[in-house]
Amino acid sequence: MSVVVNLGDGRKKKPSLEALGGLVATDMKRVNEIILARMHSKVPLIPELAGHIIAAGGKRLRPMLTIATARLCGHQGDRHLGLAASVEFIHTATLLHDDVVDESTLRRGHDTANAVWGNQPSVLVGDFLFTRAFQLMVEDGSLEVLAVLSNASALIAEGEVAQLITSNDTSTTEQAYLDVIRGKTAQLFAAAARVGAIVAERPKAEADALESYGMNLGIAFQLVDDALDYAARQAELGKTVGDDFREGKITLPVILAFMRGAEDERRFWRRALEDGDQKETDLAEAIRLIEKHGTIADTLARARHYGAIARDALGLFPDHPIKRALAEAIDFAIERGY
Amino acid sequence: MSVVVNLGDGRKKKPSLEALGGLVATDMKRVNEIILARMHSKVPLIPELAGHIIAAGGKRLRPMLTIATARLCGHQGDRHLGLAASVEFIHTATLLHDDVVDESTLRRGHDTANAVWGNQPSVLVGDFLFTRAFQLMVEDGSLEVLAVLSNASALIAEGEVAQLITSNDTSTTEQAYLDVIRGKTAQLFAAAARVGAIVAERPKAEADALESYGMNLGIAFQLVDDALDYAARQAELGKTVGDDFREGKITLPVILAFMRGAEDERRFWRRALEDGDQKETDLAEAIRLIEKHGTIADTLARARHYGAIARDALGLFPDHPIKRALAEAIDFAIERGY
Numbered sequence: 001m002s003v004v005v006n007l008g009d010g011r012k013k014k015p016s017l018e019a020l021g022g023l024v025a026t027d028m029k030r031v032n033e034i035i036l037a038r039m040h041s042k043v044p045l046i047p048e049l050a051g052h053i054i055a056a057g058g059k060r061l062r063p064m065l066t067i068a069t070a071r072l073c074g075h076q077g078d079r080h081l082g083l084a085a086s087v088e089f090i091h092t093a094t095l096l097h098d099d100v101v102d103e104s105t106l107r108r109g110h111d112t113a114n115a116v117w118g119n120q121p122s123v124l125v126g127d128f129l130f131t132r133a134f135q136l137m138v139e140d141g142s143l144e145v146l147a148v149l150s151n152a153s154a155l156i157a158e159g160e161v162a163q164l165i166t167s168n169d170t171s172t173t174e175q176a177y178l179d180v181i182r183g184k185t186a187q188l189f190a191a192a193a194r195v196g197a198i199v200a201e202r203p204k205a206e207a208d209a210l211e212s213y214g215m216n217l218g219i220a221f222q223l224v225d226d227a228l229d230y231a232a233r234q235a236e237l238g239k240t241v242g243d244d245f246r247e248g249k250i251t252l253p254v255i256l257a258f259m260r261g262a263e264d265e266r267r268f269w270r271r272a273l274e275d276g277d278q279k280e281t282d283l284a285e286a287i288r289l290i291e292k293h294g295t296i297a298d299t300l301a302r303a304r305h306y307g308a309i310a311r312d313a314l315g316l317f318p319d320h321p322i323k324r325a326l327a328e329a330i331d332f333a334i335e336r337g338y
Numbered sequence: 339m340s341v342v343v344n345l346g347d348g349r350k351k352k353p354s355l356e357a358l359g360g361l362v363a364t365d366m367k368r369v370n371e372i373i374l375a376r377m378h379s380k381v382p383l384i385p386e387l388a389g390h391i392i393a394a395g396g397k398r399l400r401p402m403l404t405i406a407t408a409r410l411c412g413h414q415g416d417r418h419l420g421l422a423a424s425v426e427f428i429h430t431a432t433l434l435h436d437d438v439v440d441e442s443t444l445r446r447g448h449d450t451a452n453a454v455w456g457n458q459p460s461v462l463v464g465d466f467l468f469t470r471a472f473q474l475m476v477e478d479g480s481l482e483v484l485a486v487l488s489n490a491s492a493l494i495a496e497g498e499v500a501q502l503i504t505s506n507d508t509s510t511t512e513q514a515y516l517d518v519i520r521g522k523t524a525q526l527f528a529a530a531a532r533v534g535a536i537v538a539e540r541p542k543a544e545a546d547a548l549e550s551y552g553m554n555l556g557i558a559f560q561l562v563d564d565a566l567d568y569a570a571r572q573a574e575l576g577k578t579v580g581d582d583f584r585e586g587k588i589t590l591p592v593i594l595a596f597m598r599g600a601e602d603e604r605r606f607w608r609r610a611l612e613d614g615d616q617k618e619t620d621l622a623e624a625i626r627l628i629e630k631h632g633t634i635a636d637t638l639a640r641a642r643h644y645g646a647i648a649r650d651a652l653g654l655f656p657d658h659p660i661k662r663a664l665a666e667a668i669d670f671a672i673e674r675g676y
Contacts, residue, residue, distance in 0.1 A: 043500045097465060101458040120439040120502055123461055127435060127468070128495035134472055134488040141481055150472040157466035162381045164458055 015331030017059060023325050024067040027081060031063050034085040038132055049113050049125045053092055058108055061221075061329075062192045063088045069196025069210045072322040079199040082136045083145060087192045089133035090149065094156055094188075096126035101164070102247055144198050152191035159183015168248045168276070170258050170269045177255055178219070181226075186218030193217075209316045213326065216310035221333040223303040226251035227296050228336075230287055242283045248273045252302065254286075256295035265289055303334050353669035355397060361663050362405040365419060369401050372423040376470055387451050387463045391430055396446055399559075399667075400530045401426045407534025407548045410660040417537045420474045421483060425530045427471035428487065432494055432526075434464035439502070440585055482536050490529035497521015506586045506614070508596050508607045515593055516557070519564075524556030531555075547654045551664065554648035559671040561641040564589035565634050566674075568625055580621045586611045590640065592624075594633035603627055641672050 021028075039050040063084035070080035098104070099112040100119045106112060114122040130153075137146050163180045166172045193214030197207035229244040230253050244251050250273060258269050268289070272282045290296060307330045317323050359366075377388040401422035408418035436442070437450040438457045444450060452460040468491075475484050501518045504510045531552030535545035567582040568591050582589050588611060596607050606627070610620050628634060645668045655661050 041496055041499075043496055043503070045503055046496065046499055094465075097461050101461055119457070121499060123435050123439055124495055124498045124502065127432075128492060128499065130465070130468065131488055131492035131495055134484070135492055138481060138484045138488050143476060143479055143481070146472070146476045146484065150469055150476050154466060154469035154473055157462055157469050158379055158381055158384065160462045161379075161384055161459060161466065164462065165381070165383055 015328050015335055017061070017064075017329060017332050019321070020064060020068060020325035020329050023322055024064050024071070027067045027071070027084075028060065028064065030081050031060075031067065031084045031088070034082055034136075035088060038085060038089070038136065039129065041128070045117070045121055046125055046128055049096075049117055049121055050092065050129055052110075052116065053095060053107075053113050054088070060088065062091050062188055065189060065192040065214055066195050068322050068326060069193045069214075070199050071196075072317060072320055072326070073197050073200030073202045073206060073210075075196070075200035077199070079140055079142075080196060082140055083195050083199065084192075086133040086136035086140075086149065087188065087195065089129045089136070090153055090156075091188060093126040093130040093133065094160070096122045096129070098160070100126075101160070104243075106243075142198065145195055148191050148194055148198065152187045155183050155187045159187070167250060168274050170250060170254070170266070170274055172250045172255055174252065174255055177250065177252055181219060181222040182215070185222040185225075186215045189218030189221070190215035206316060209313045213310045213313040216306040216313065217330055217333060220303040220306040220310065220330065223252060223299055223306070224334055224336065227253055227299040227303070229253075230290050231296050242286075245272070245283050245286050246278065248276050252299045253290050253295045256298055257286075257289050257293045260293040260295070261289060300334065307331070307334050353666050353673055355399075355402075355667060355670050357659070358402060358406060358663035358667050361660055362402050362409070365405045365409070365422075366398065366402060368419050369398075369405065369422045369426070372420055372474075373426055376423060376427070376474065377467065379466070383455070383459055384463055384466055387434075387455055387459055388430065388467055390448075390454065391433060391445075391451050392426070398426065400429050400526055403527060403530040403552055403555075404533050406660050406664060407531045407552075408537050409534075410655060410658055410664070411535050411538030411540045411544060411548075413534070413538035415537070417478055417480075418534060420478055421533050421537065422530075424471040424474035424478075424487065425526065425533070427467045427474070428491055428494075429526060431464040431468040431471065432498070434460045434467070436498070438464075439498070442581075480536065483533055486529050486532055486536065490525045493521050493525045497525070505588060506612050508588060508592070508604070508611055510588045510593055512590065512593055515588065515590055519557060519560040520553070523560040523563075524553045527556030527559070528553035544654060547651045551648045551651040554644040554651065555668055555671060558641040558644040558648065558668065561590060561637055561644070562672055562674065565591055565637040565641070567591075568628050569634050580624075583610070583621050583624050584616065586614050590637045591628050591633045594636055595624075595627050595631045598631040598633070599627060638672065645669070645672050 035054060036051075039047050039054065041047060066080055066084040066087050095107070096113055099107060100114050100122050103114075104112050105115040112122075113125070133149070134146075137149060159180055159182065163184060166176055166180060190211045191214070194207050194211040197210045226244065229241060229251065231241070245254075254269065254273070258266055261269070268282075268285065271277050272286065310330050311327055314323055314326060373392060374389075377385050377392065379385060404418055404422040404425050433445070434451055437445060438452050438460050441452075442450050443453040450460075451463070471487070472484075475487060497518055497520065501522060504514055504518060528549045529552070532545050532549040535548045564582065567579060567589065569579070583592075592607065592611070596604055599607070606620075606623065609615050610624065648668050649665055652661055652664060
């Protein structure tokens with residue numbers, strides 16, 4: 001099902017975000033300028049701390065979705081630029097708060113803001129960026145966009161609280177886990193993609209389709225992230241294998257291994273993740289059990305399922321370089337890091 | 339200048355919020371219903387934690403300002419109710435985050451949410467309430483209200499970060515301190531009061547006047563709060579004397595004592611507040627120095643100055659029971675706890 005390019009010599013080109021990145025590059029440059037301008041404050045610590053996490057970068061996938069969907073929908077104006085910046089501010093605010101909540105010290109291979117400046121400014125600068133996001137939306141003036149992004153933000157916060165409760169419960173069901181990652185990751189992908197259709201004033205069916213694309217891409221993306229936490233080649237990902245395990249997070253590779261495991265294996269998972277009583281050899285044992293039950297492969301199979309839904313959601317749109325790039329982004333989400 | 343009622347036997351009636359509370363009671367009952375309905379979530383920890391801080395109550399001064407100013411401006415509809423709830427949600431969200439940032443364990447005599455549930459849910463439920471506030475505004479549909487409250491929220495967050503930096507700096511100027519309390523307290527008072535004029539669709543001059551009333555009432559309120567932290571009768575206030583001192587906060591009673599003190603006194607303030615090196619007898623010494631330089635009295639004199647500005651801002655409005663109650667609220671802000 002993947003869009004792969006046969007290079008003629010039998011090698012397949014690895015799917016990447018390059019095509020998408022290239023198509024939105026001019027717009028993203030302006031989005032970055034807006035981000036830099038609007039994270040400014042007369043309180044120097046704000047741009048300093050915000051700049052640290054925004055510069056640490058990541059892929060800027062969410063604002064790219066807003067830009068790409070707006071262009072796919074034929075938007076000719078500038079409205080998508082400020083709104084893409086708004087989406088990135090919401091994302092950055094949640095990252096700052098997540099790192100405080102998870103007591104993380106590394107993100108994408110860099111020290112987290114809370115590790116550098118402490119929890120206090122991370123909480124408050126997160127609040128500041130969140131309010132900046134709303135100011136950008138208010139300046140844009142669309143109540144529909146405001147509704148989409150404020151509803152998404154409420155669901156994100158709700159999902160984070162839900163995750164806090166289930167995060168050490170090995171009896172979490174796959175369904176409950178999906179609810180959590182919908183809130184945690186997929187809602188903002190969905191909203192970011194929908195905003196593109198709204199600024200282009202496209203019919204509801206197209207907005208719904210792009211929201212579905214974003215939602216299912218987001219789910220696939222998070223599923224693969226959770227798989228990579230037990231299987232990634234560390235250097236390639238700028239991410240430490242075993243973070244989720246050490247934090248006692250219950251993700252799909254674990255949920256499936258727990259359900260498929262015998263009672264002694266379940267005792268292991270309960271001790272390591274619920275009681276937080278971990279020995280140095282436990283991560284290796286966790287990976288062994290996950291491999292034994294083949295749950296990485298099945299997590300990736302689930303990811304491909306959501307990826308397929310995302311791909312079909314694009315069916316409504318005529319062929320277009322951006323449509324092809326958005327489809328490749330699904331393959332990238334699923335195949336990265338392997 | 340105070341509005342006092344001579345009881346005929348030489349005693350003066352103490353100013354209170356009773357008159358204001360009575361005039362807005364019917365509306366506030368409905369605001370409370372909206373608050374209860376909208377803090378609901380399928381994640382039980384959210385209403386549980388939010389209910390804890392919202393039930394702990396306080397005076398609900400901010401939503402009362404929105405209700406009172408809307409009524410003073412002749413608003414006949416219902417729009418002020420949801421917006422008053424929105425204002426209270428913003429306030430509650432900032433309280434939750436403040437208590438995490440300040441590592442406070444008591445608020446108004448009750449355990450703080452972070453003391454009961456920990457920092458993690460306090461941060462995330464704060465985020466949730468903040469997003470709920472925006473959802474309520476979006477449902478109301480006024481971009482003007484959204485602009486006022488999102489700008490106020492950004493300034494509040496900015497002020498909190500600024501306070502974090504200056505909070506242990508004994509060389510903080512009175513001007514810098516005023517900037518901080520404007521952001522921390524007065525901006526939301528100002529925005530809450532302005533919203534009343536906006537929903538009533540009154541001219542800009544009236545909105546500006548009510549904003550000025552709220553801003554200056556808020557400054558007076560915070561100045562007195564800061565004075566009470568060194569001077570209150572503890573039981574009456576449900577607040578521990580010396581909290582600010584123990585947290586190393588630089589407030590006006592300290593700023594004035596520092597500036598008026600000899601070098602050995604300044605060394606004391608630096609050690610206790612900048613270095614955080616406090617002995618058991620230090621709070622008593624701080625209170626002694628504050629009394630020696632009369633800085634409580636002068637902090638209250640400053641509060642009366644801002645109170646006078648707030649009172650004059652009401653001059654634009656014809657006599658009305660609510661106008662009188664809003665004026666009495668200024669006296670209450672200044673004279674409470676003494």
